[in-house]
Amino acid sequence: MRKAALHNLGCKVNSYETEAMQQLLENAGYEIVPFTEEADVYIINTCSVTNIADKKSRQMLHRAKKMNPGAVVVAAGCYVQAAGEELKKDEAVDLIVGNNKKTELVTILDDYFSDREDVLEETVIDIRSTREYESLSIDKIADHTRAFIKIQDGCNQFCSYCIIPYTRGQVRSRKAEEVVEEIKRLTATGFQEVVLTGIHLSSYGKDFPAEERITLLDLIIKIHEVEGLKRIRLGSLEPRIVTEEFAVTLSKLTKICPHFHLSLQSGCDTTLKRMNRHYSAEEFYNCCNILRKAFINPAITTDVIVGFPGETKEEFVMTKEYLEKVRFYEMHVFKYSKRNGTKAAEMTDQVQEFIKSERSSELLILEKEMSLAYRKSYLGSKAEVLIEESFEINGIKYMIGHTREYVKAAVPYEEGLKGKLLVGILTEMLTDEIALLNIMGQI
Structure with a gap:
């Protein structure tokens, strides 16, 4: 029996796919061992969202080869899509498996162990050209109380700082019946909460043929009917999905958790335009107010990037004042990190690192104050x-x-x-x- 170890880098979608690959290996007879132990096969599900993520992916691949030079080291996922040719030349990497090829992991390994010479030629596709959703699924999740459910892949937004549309491809949605069946299986094993996740969750269903088209809201309503399920939590949403109808409908579904992550990135309209975000600060604020009208004191969380190319002191101050007005429960504050291959990486007026750090620290102080105030608002409730x-x-x-x-x-x-x-x-x-x-x- 061969031993396999897996390591995940990056987002919740990656985590889900790593769990799914682990189950494929288990079903094929592999013994799963911790990544820190000696194994015959190491699978690193890589991330490529920033240059730093690329570096971490390379480091983990090389660490695996050092742990057991005789092992098969497999690079999977987004970094493979971004740097597949480079990885083919890396002596620490034996196999590369791109996105939409993870379902074939066991077959790819079998071919490799059978000394098939052309195995590397079929393990990465042009991800931008496919419209097929990769049907990975899970039946169990190790030592967790909530289940993350991947319902969608790909993104068509092309924000100027983001490489993901190039590594994940176009929007591709999972069939509603597959999602519901997976949730039924997991609920039967004792899970009471599911978190719906995807690369661009709000785009769910937009790729289906007109006669089959359903929206994210339609899917949520179907999931709400699953017996035994107590909670439905939503992953990151695009602000524009929040309409009166969306919020009011959700508020009538008793299993919905009133916790909404709306990705903002900046409170300054000129910065948002440079980022190629498709809304204004005022539109975002209106979305928050719609949620607060439909739900009693909902948790609204967000992401903010500081030091985006061209961000002036005045633009930063505008963002900070905006954040104080909106009053988020939690903010994930990121210093802008250049990602080669994106428009933002080529922009002039890159902000100096020490300025990014100062601005980040300032917002983190604000985040701590707002977060504590929100938590305290529930005391006595x-x-x-x-x-x-x-x-x-x-x-x-x-x-x-x-x-x-x-x-x-x-x-x-x-x-x-x-x-x-x-x-x-x-x-x-x-x-x-x-x-x-x-x-x-x-x-």
Whole structure:
């Protein structure tokens, strides 16, 4: 029996695909071992979102070969699409497997072990030319309480800083019945929460033929009918999907978690235009207000890039003031990182690194203040918490999880609570990030 070890880099979609590849290997008779152990096959599901991600991908591939020089090292995913020819020349890499070829991983390995000389010629496709959704699926997830479900791949947005449309291809959606069946299987094994994820989630269904076309909202309604499922959480959404109809319909679905991640990137319209984002700051703000009208105190989180090429001090100040107006629950703040092959990488007026760091620090301080204020707004309120893991705070052991709004909450440690849905009152902040739940009962 051959041993295989897998390592994931990058986004939640990559994580899902790594889980799926692991199950393909298990079903083929491979023994799965931790990545730190000696294995016969190492699979690194790579990321290529920034130059730094490329570097990390290369480092992990070389680390695998050092751990066992006789092993087969497989580079899979986005970095393969971006640098396949380069990887073919890398002595640390034995096989490359591009996106939309991961379902064939076991066959590719079988061919390699059979000394098929042309195996490398069939493992990467022109991802921009395909309209086929790669049918990966999972039946179980190791040691998690919520299941991430991939429903869509690809992106047609072409933001000026982003390489993803070139590494993931055009929008391709998974058939609704496949999504629902997978969720039914996972719910039957005990999962009570699913998170819908994709490369550009809001585009779900737009690639289907007119007679088969359904929207993300249509799919959510179908998922809501799955018996035993308690929570549906949405991945990152494009702001323009948030209409009155979208928000009001979701608010009537009791399983929907009122936690919405809307990707902003900048609060300055001129910066948004350079980024090729397809909305204005005012339109984004209106989307937030629509959600706040439909839901009581929903969690709205976002991404912000600081130091984008050409960002002046005035543009940054405008963004900061805008963020203070919107009042997000959480912000993921990124310093702009140049990605070769994108329009932004060729732009003049690249911002100096120390300025990016200063601006990032300033927004992180603001993020901490806004985040704490949002968490405190729930003290004294009834909450439902899905328990996930044990955790120590000041030497005292607790079990912690998240509310429907993704506020972290803790209860006194007790065996058997993992995966349970508890209801209670949030009474105080144990730390700036964790509230204490006074348990009233279990769902």
